[in-house]
Amino acid sequence: MGDHLQVHLKNEKFIPMKNAQKIEKVPLVGQSLEKIILNVQEMGFPKFRGKQIFQWLYQHRVNDFSDMKNVPNAIREKCGESFNIHPLELKLHTQSNQEPTEKFLFTLKRGENIESVLMKDRKRNTICISTQVGCAVDCDFCATAKMGFQKNLTVGEIVDQFIQVQNLATIPITNIVFMGMGEPFLNYKNVISAADLLNHPEGTQMGARRITISTAGVVSKIKQFAEEKHKYKLAISLNASNESVRKEIMPITKTHGLNALMEAADIYYQSSGRFPTFEYVLMEGINDSLRDAHDLTRLIGRQPCKLNVIPYNEIGGYYKRPSDDKIKSFLSQLKNVPFQVTVRWSRGTDIKAGCGQLAASSDS
Numbered sequence: 038m039g040d041h042l043q044v045h046l047k048n049e050k051f052i053p054m055k056n057a058q059k060i061e062k063v064p065l066v067g068q069s070l071e072k073i074i075l076n077v078q079e080m081g082f083p084k085f086r087g088k089q090i091f092q093w094l095y096q097h098r099v100n101d102f103s104d105m106k107n108v109p110n111a112i113r114e115k116c117g118e119s120f121n122i123h124p125l126e127l128k129l130h131t132q133s134n135q136e137p138t139e140k141f142l143f144t145l146k147r148g149e150n151i152e153s154v155l156m157k158d159r160k161r162n163t164i165c166i167s168t169q170v171g172c173a174v175d176c177d178f179c180a181t182a183k184m185g186f187q188k189n190l191t192v193g194e195i196v197d198q199f200i201q202v203q204n205l206a207t208i209p210i211t212n213i214v215f216m217g218m219g220e221p222f223l224n225y226k227n228v229i230s231a232a233d234l235l236n237h238p239e240g241t242q243m244g245a246r247r248i249t250i251s252t253a254g255v256v257s258k259i260k261q262f263a264e265e266k267h268k269y270k271l272a273i274s275l276n277a278s279n280e281s282v283r284k285e286i287m288p289i290t291k292t293h294g295l296n297a298l299m300e301a302a303d304i305y306y307q308s309s310g311r312f313p314t315f316e317y318v319l320m321e322g323i324n325d326s327l328r329d330a331h332d333l334t335r336l337i338g339r340q341p342c343k344l345n346v347i348p349y350n351e352i353g354g355y356y357k358r359p360s361d362d363k364i365k366s367f368l369s370q371l372k373n374v375p376f377q378v379t380v381r382w383s384r385g386t387d388i389k390a391g392c393g394q395l396a397a398s399s400d401s
């Protein structure tokens with residue numbers, strides 16, 4: 038029976054199941070140190086070889102088992118029989134003509150696409166990574182929402198974005214933000230494991246304070262994040278100065294109300310001592326009035342926090358970016374507020390790499 042069974046692969050070729058099983062290798066990127074040690078021991082090799090392989094994968098970011106110089110041939114070959122290295126395949130690499138910003142389109146094993154963005158600056162080089170294919174949160178103004186939800190990324194698919202982009206980049210990446218496609222806190226377990234791997238002292242060694250996770254406001258997970266005392270920074274997409282506007286533009290507000298969200302943000306501050314950052318996407322006629330600036334100050338000014346204002350990146354729909362004058366006057370209302378205000382002028386909008394523009398299509 039086996040020989041007659043067929044498997045449909047993404048390249049449209051039909052191959053017999055027996056052979057298909059043989060080539061179905063498991064990617065190592067995404068596996069923890071403990072898991073890699075276990076794999077190596079199961080193959081009959083000593084524990085310390087597992088640690089060496091872990092370092093080759095995450096510190097040296099090798100693309101081939103043959104590059105693992107201090108690992109004996111026999112182990113490399115045995116690994117190569119059951120495992121490969123990367124869960125992602127790079128499909129497209131685009132460079133902005135406006136800024137030093139690059140976008141990377143990756144394909145998953147079953148053919149779905151995701152995107153990552155690298156933003157280079159004099160002081161910091163930040164990678165923005167995706168956590169899901171599409172998104173279920175359905176914010177009305179966001180391009181990713183238009184894709185619907187397709188799947189949660191695995192730990193490997195999240196971490197491999199960093200590994201592969203760092204290998205292609207000519208500069209060291211200094212910061213990681215979980216602000217690409219998807220809602221990180223609806224893929225909580227994998228996102229935290231991915232952050233832990235990126236922060237691992239034997240691995241990529243990205244400092245915890247250089248890793249930021251952004252959520253649309255999944256209240257229970259913000260509380261869990263606080264209780265578990267993770268050291269990563271937290272950003273919360275607020276985007277409105279009151280409950281009724283937030284409900285209109287972010288349907289998640291219907292189940293995760295604004296009061297509960299503010300309370301969860303405070304719980305995070307109380308347990309971590311770190312200020313949550315509220316993100317506020319500024320949209321013309323929606324949340325950019327002087328009244329909004331006033332209400333926003335009243336809403337968040339009661340608790341320790343920071344505010345990041347993001348002038349809207351248009352995606353060809355209903356929502357518009359306010360004029361520069363309107364943005365300026367909104368910001369001038371926030372001059373004497375009791376919290377720090379920063380502005381994120383999104384970069385790479387010419388290649389649809391700005392906040393909220395990621396939709397994993399290969400036409401940009």
Ligand code: SAH
Pocket residue numbers: 174178179180215216217218219220221251252253254272273274276316317318347348349350351352391392393394
């Ligand atoms: N789901 C997470 C992370 C992804 S979105 C979250 O909501 O936080 C990252 C940020 O981009 C969020 O603050 C979101 O509100 C913002 N955003 C979405 N669409 C945008 C757009 N078109 N222009 C500017 N910012 C946008």
